[in-house]
Amino acid sequence: MQISLTDLVNLTSKLRVLYAEDDLILRENTVSLLHDLFSEIDEASDGAEALKIYKEHPYGYDILITDLNMPHMNGMDLIKHVQSINPKQPIIVVSAHNETEYFLESIRNNVSGYILKPIDFDQLIETLYKVASLVKERLEKASLQATLEQKLEEQSEQLAQNSQIVHDFLTIDTVTKLQNATMLYNFLDNFPQNHQLTIMLYNIDNFSFINQTYGAEFADEALFKVGEYLQYNLSKEVHLYRYNSDEFVIIFDPQIINPEFVAIQIQAFFRETPIGEYEEKPIYITLSCGIATANAPSSLLPNARIALREARMRGVPNQYNIYNTQDVFLKRAKIETSWIQKFRLALEEDRVVPYFQPIVDNQSLSVVKYECLARIEDDGEIISPAHFLEAARRSGLMSNLTRIMINKSFKIFAGQNVAFSLNITNEDLLNQTFIDFLETKQKLHRIDPALVTFEILEDIIISDINRGPLQNLHVLKKMGYLLALDDFGSDRSNFNRLENVGVDFLKIDGQFIKGIDTNLRNQDIVESIASMAKKIGMQVIAEYVSNEAEFETVKKLGIDYSQGYFFNAPLQLPMKDA
Incomplete structure (x- = not known):
């Protein structure tokens, strides 16, 4: 079949070529010819240079044309490396050898065309036409495939929307928007x-x-x-x-x-x-x-x-x-009343002490900061918050607990280049004197705010933008403090709110971490949270990591830091003298 230049140019005018040839004169002459056919020609003087250029633009070349005998890396080795990156890359081999072994090796390496030196113009045109036609066919198939996939995706999205509408109709009360x-x-x-x-x-x-x-x-x-x-x-x-x-x-x-x-x-x-x-x-x-x-x-x-x-x-x-x-409710009420009294007494007798649990970088395994956790000392026994935290809430003494923890933790870390985090509550942020208290303790103990992270719960984030807690979060950010959202995934907040408030860290709720090495659903949830957080510049911490299998899993899922008994239980640090 006689191929005209016009037919060839119609196929090649928008294609990009990488041409590897160590013979300078031949390369210049061939490139001069190819420039009339292709939109862009990149040149390489040997296989190694061609591979470097190719790696900088993977999938960026429609055709690779290469000599076989070149210094530093021959054509066959170049072809093998390129096909390991893109197995479907169209390749034309240019060689002075007309031997069966070269043809066989070219076939084994799935080469699209073969041109003998010295280059015959008609053979060159015929080979380029054949390979360009192959490229066109592949591009058309890829375009058709993309169109089909887009239509399938649109149909799937529509089905999902319809399914959600039906699901909501069957499960959500239309008046109150509650579950029915x-x-x-x-x-x-x-x-x-x-x-x-x-x-x-x-x-x-x-x-x-x-x-x-x-x-x-x-x-x-x-x-x-x-x-x-x-x-x-x-x-x-x-x-x-x-x-x-x-x-x-x-x-x-x-x-x-x-x-x-x-x-x-x-x-x-x-x-x-x-x-x-x-x-x-x-x-x-x-x-x-x-x-x-x-x-x-x-x-x-x-x-x-x-x-x-x-x-x-x-x-x-x-x-x-x-x-x-039954007396079960009365007994429980008596127990809670008893704990309220115990907690008040612990405050009065200064028996609230901070313990510190390390937060570890998942890659370096180094401790990056400590979370400060409240404990009560009672006749040599160390009591965890599970016993007294609800009593603190019900008695209206949560703010007292927060201030004690801030004062004692600031005192321990005074003048040190150690990062640490503290929990604060809605009640703290509702009280303007909390900011004043914080400024006083920061100056007294020479604390760099950039080393301190305040951990908050999602109920603060989902509050109205004009309410005090949210306003005071912005004040804390202006002062230089960092924010972490604790127990993420357990409530109703969204990433837009987090970004607006300026949250720096997400701490994934422990319910998703426990047994995550065998729970595929939780793996998907955690991976999605980590991916979305990184897109908006937030770092992610996995809490309650209790064994090596859980640690390796959260590390694999892209979590930045881990905290839990796998690394260390909360420890007590010595209090500095006043």
Whole structure:
């Protein structure tokens, strides 16, 4: 077939070529010819130089043309290296040898074309046309494949969106945006037997009056507000559902949360908080509650319904009643009251001491900082926060605990180039005197703020931007302190909020790290968190790393730092003299 230059140029005008030839005169003459055919020609004087150029632009050349006999690296070795990078790279060999062995080796290395020296113009045109046609065919196939994949991806996204819409319709209540009764039943059906569980069944007192007096639209808004306010008053360990028309269900583990404390807290909140206004007048509601605790999930709702009925029979709104009252709640309340007293006494007698757990760089295994953790000394026994932290919260003494930890930790690390982190709470950030206290202690102990990281929980991040806690976080950042978000993944925050606040570190919630070496779902979650965090410049810390298998897994998933008993338990450091 006679090939015209016009036909060839139509194929080659947009292609890029890498040409390797040690003969300067031949290379210049050939390049001069090739410049009329190709959009760009890169030259190399030997195989080693050609490989270096190729590595700088992998997948950047449409055709590689190479001589066989060259210094430093011959053509066949160059071809093998290139094909290890891109096995589909089109290659033309130029050789002065017309021997069977060279042809066979070229075939074995999947060479696309073979040109003999001295170069015959017609053979060159024919070979270039054949290889350029191959390139065109591959590009067209790749373009078609990309188009098909894009269409498949678009269809998959649409299916996912439709699936999510259907899922939300079946599982989310349209008025309150809470999980609905279907999800409640599903939770109870799948909850393990012989594991204690508490249900609180709430009913809005005289809701029919609200509906009839203020209208259906106001009533729906009231239901939404009740759901929103219940969420506001509940911790992350609690499940909340809209059950029936004006009923809500709360589920939790009574070993973690005291049901009576929850009931009292919610009663007090709705007593003081209107759910809306009607004709510029605040509208208040009350809720009655039935509480049931059992090991058999199937008995919980019926028992809670009985308890609710008994509460409403008292004829007084805003009441709660416990089904089959046992002394377990009273015992728990007494225990918590006892711990509140113990904690107050520990503060008064200065028995709160900081312990320090190292945070380790996953690559170098060096300690990069220490987390300061509160402990109580009691007759030689060291008591962990699991016993007294809730007592500190309920007694309103969390800020006292924070200030003691800051003062003692600053004193220990005074004047040292040691990085450390401290936990602070919403209550601390709500109090303007906290910033003043921090400035005073920073100056007194000569602490560089860049060495101090304050660890916060997600409830601060998801608060309204105009609220005090978020404003004071920005103040801390301006002072030079770093921020870490603790227990990431356990609540509802998002990366946009984190970036706006200026969070420097994410500490992945321990529930995702425990057993991560065998839990593929948690591996996917952790890897996604790490990837997204790095894209916005945040470093990631894995907490509760307890063994080598977990450490190797989080390291493989791209986590920057680790903390846990695999490296060291929290240690006590000597306090400096005043």
